[in-house]
Amino acid sequence: MRRLTLAFLLTASTALATELPVRSVTLSSAGLAQIERAGEVPADGDVTFRARTDDVDDLLRSLIVVDQAGTVEGLRLPARDLTGEAFRGLPLQPEDFDSRARLLSALRGQEAEAGGARGRIADAAESEQGLRLTLVTQRGLTTVLLREGDEVKLVDEGLAARVARAAESLAAARAADERRIDIRLRADRARQVAVLYVAGAPLWKPSYRLLVPPMGATPPAGSPTAPTAPQARLQGWAVVENASGSDWDRIRLALVSGEAAAFRQRIYDPITVPRPELPVRIAGAVQVRPDTGGVPIPLPAPAPVAALGGRAFEQSERAAPQAARRAAAPDAPVGAGIADTANPAAGASAEASAGRVAFVLSEPVTIRSGETANVPFLDIRLPAERLWWIQDLSARSPLQAVRIRNTSQSTLPDGLATVYGAEGNEAGVFLGDAEIRAMPAGDGRILAFGRDRDVLVNQTSTTNERVARVALRRGYIALEMVRTDQTSLAIDPRGARGPVVIDMPRRPGATPRFTIVSEGDFGLRHEAMLDGSPQTLNLAYERTMTQSLPLWDSGLGEPILLRWQNFDVEQNLRRLPGGPGTMERLQEILARTPENVPGRADLAAVVESMGELRRLLDDARMKQRTYRSADQVLQRARQAAEDRTGPELQEARRKLNAASRDAEQAGAAADQAWEAWQRAVIALMQRGS
Known part of the structure; x- marks a missing residue:
């Protein structure tokens, strides 16, 4: 392979650039990641790092530089259309860099020095002996044979610098999915510098392992330290993907769950504002008509008024979400009667704020670029009770479910729970999957994970009306009628004991005549205790109606x-x-x-x-x-x-x-x-x- 040195003079900055590694990552449920890079920067040194091109918009709107001993001069990075901007105005095209002969041929007419001769480039061609470069000098044409290591120097230093930047852009364009970010700082001593920014990231996905007590479980009798209710063990795991383009080596990882506003704005793309175009006004041509004698001159018609139209442009800017924050649920010891699963290697610290919660892992995490990790972030015990749940009144069997209450100090985020039995014949047995919707501290949820085919349910409905009041009015009789719509559920638990929860629909204008333990998106919730024998539950609504009976047509x-x-x-x-x-x-x-x-x-x-x-x-x-x-x-x-x-x-x-x-x-x-x-x-x- 033949090698030729093209000496394109380019004034380079003498400042040292320190590449800052990732030190902390906070993943948000809004599809964002707050990335913190930190490290020691020498006096008058700059900071550099690489970011995905798709993240530059977010980076430009959210970057924060923490430098207590220095000042920030600004941020520089290549343009979005890196190659197009670098070659704009040059007598070169990107394909001219395919060979040295083609590159020099594209520079025809430019003044250069090579092999002790100086002149303007006329032609370049490869030969067996080397590269033959033809220069136009004051005395005529001269051909220089260039061998490996020989140098061609452009006399125009500005052109040389632009060609060098074009070459650099070609190298950068080979990695078009990332950009080098340079932050220029000024300081008189070495110090610690941190850079924080927010960028798009895959959602971190929580999943749970829930170990539940059996149906009809009660706290151990006679033990002063026994819990007041059966308990379930809830372990939280998070699926985390590193799609940032940088390795996360022993970083501090926080997982935030909340509903932060998140927007995108293309501020990295060049934006040109359309403007109305006005024609160039020129003097009219002079025309001379011959005099034909006196004729009557008509009155001139009113001149039309020219209207110049314009367009109004409106630009809106949306505020970017703030960086994600941190919180977690405290650890709790595993109690008696709960299956002894492995504890996580490290707990999570608790930090919370209004409307959001984060789980901050206490030990560093390493995830290489492009890797996916599944890390535990939660291990707590919660009060739990197994029950039957009837959501569909026409179903032949109720759902198997467990009711848990969040006794931690923070909200549990949405996630899918894999339910296992914890005791007896169910110990270690997969019982089903359940969806956990966001559960604030102190709140409770019913989680259904299967259907109990051993319990039979039969539903019938009846309607009747009764007169509650009669009023005689002039010309008619006013009747106040009470209509009762009753749903009867015949339930045969076949010897099993436990609570049953029934979700009844809301009926506007009707008054429920059954006990309501709670209301929500599910409607009206009623609860009863089954003692093992067949039982019928009557759930009625009453609606008051008025009816007028005219005495005269x-x-x-x-x-x-x-x-x-x-x-x-x-x-x-x-x-x-x-x-x-x-x-x-x-x-x-x-x-x-x-x-x-x-x-x-x-x-x-x-x-x-x-x-x-x-x-x-x-x-x-x-x-x-x-x-x-x-x-x-x-x-x-x-x-x-x-x-x-x-x-x-x-x-x-x-x-x-x-x-x-x-x-x-x-x-x-x-x-x-x-x-x-x-x-x-x-x-x-x-x-x-």
């Missing part, structure tokens, strides 16, 4: 104005007070209204009045039918009188007079009966308040 108008002659009574009989249906409905309500219901006496009086109205209505209907029969006789008599002559006419007129008297008397009787019914209706309508 408002579509008929005012009762006093209703004329039977202009109204088909028989066709509208069910709409009339006393007609079929109304009284029977009231009688049915009265029959199922207990004696002690307020207003029942008023209802009974209305039923009695309805009976009288029916009698009056029937009498009016009968007399209306009598009148219609008499009227038909009258019509026939009138027709007969018109058809007869002579002696027969006298007899026909006599019958006509008699039919007329009968019809008049029947009509008067029908009117009187109808008016009696109307007066009774009006009297009933005027009752009540």
Whole structure:
């Protein structure tokens, strides 16, 4: 391989750069990592480290430099488009660095010194003896044969420096997924310097191992030191991935759980602001028209007004989340009766703040770049109780579950728990998986991990209504009804004993008539104790409803104005007070209204009045039918009188007079009966308040 030295003069900084190692990492559940780098920096020394290109946006917005003895001049790093910026304005392209002949050929016309000659580069070509470089000098062309180790020096130092930076950019571009960060400091002595920043990171994922007591477990009797309730052992493990691009060698690791706001903003990318474009104004061309003599000159039209349009641009900036913080739950000794699993090598210290908790490992952790680790961060004992849990009322068997309470001083984050038995036949046996939602200190959770097929559940539903109050109002009866919807659960535990928890839905407007131990997203929670024998639990809701029963159909108008002659009574009989249906409905309500219901006496009086109205209505209907029969006789008599002559006419007129008297008397009787019914209706309508 042939080697050629191109001496591109570049003024380099004489400051020493110290690469700071990672000393501390705090992983947040917001998908961020607070990284702390620290180390000793000499006087007038700078700080450097490498970061993933995708992390530069976060780094630029969150970087903090801790230097008690120095000052910060600023941060430098290559541009996002490193190669494009380095080659901008150069007579070179990245592919020109493929060979020395191609590189020198791309620099044609540039003044250079090589092999004791000086001139402008004309051509370069490889040969068996070496590289033949042709230079244009004051006297003509000269060819220089360059062997290994010979130097070509560009006379233009500025160009040489730019070519050197272009070469450097090519080297950096080969690792396009990371950038070198240089922080320039100024100090008169060596000291400790720390750099903190926040960057994106994979979520740390908690998982739990939960060892639960058996169903029906009770504290040991007769022991003054025995716990007041059975206990479960909860161990927390965290899956941690190092995707930072740097090794974590014996770092301080903290795992934060909280709901911090986290945003991204592309501040590493160059952003150009669009602007309105205005045309270049130029003088109009001079045009001369020949004079054609005097002609009338029209008035000039109004000149149009040119409108210059612009666009408003709005830029929003979101505040970045603060760096993550720390907390943990204290260790507790493993008590009697809990399976003796291995303790973690190191506990976690407890630090907490509002709305967040961190678990800080007390011993250093080493995780190489690209590795995944699973580290224990929690080992505590919690009060626990095995129970059955019914979430779905139609399920044939309840869920197996355990109720735990967080007696630590910090919140337990979300995670999946693998549940094992701790005693008896269940010792060391996998029982199922359970989801633990974030559990604040002092709070409790029910964790379901399977279904108990040995316990049978059967559900039935019934609905009934009862009258709670009757009120007589003007024109209607107001009923206050109580509707009861009851769910009955027949549970056969087949000899097993223990509590059962039932989650019932909320029903807006209904009042539950069962004991509620808690409310939440699950609805209303009820709890009962099963003693081993079949048992039926009745869970009822009551809803109060009002119902109005009108005593008069408002579509008929005012009762006093209703004329039977202009109204088909028989066709509208069910709409009339006393007609079929109304009284029977009231009688049915009265029959199922207990004696002690307020207003029942008023209802009974209305039923009695309805009976009288029916009698009056029937009498009016009968007399209306009598009148219609008499009227038909009258019509026939009138027709007969018109058809007869002579002696027969006298007899026909006599019958006509008699039919007329009968019809008049029947009509008067029908009117009187109808008016009696109307007066009774009006009297009933005027009752009540």
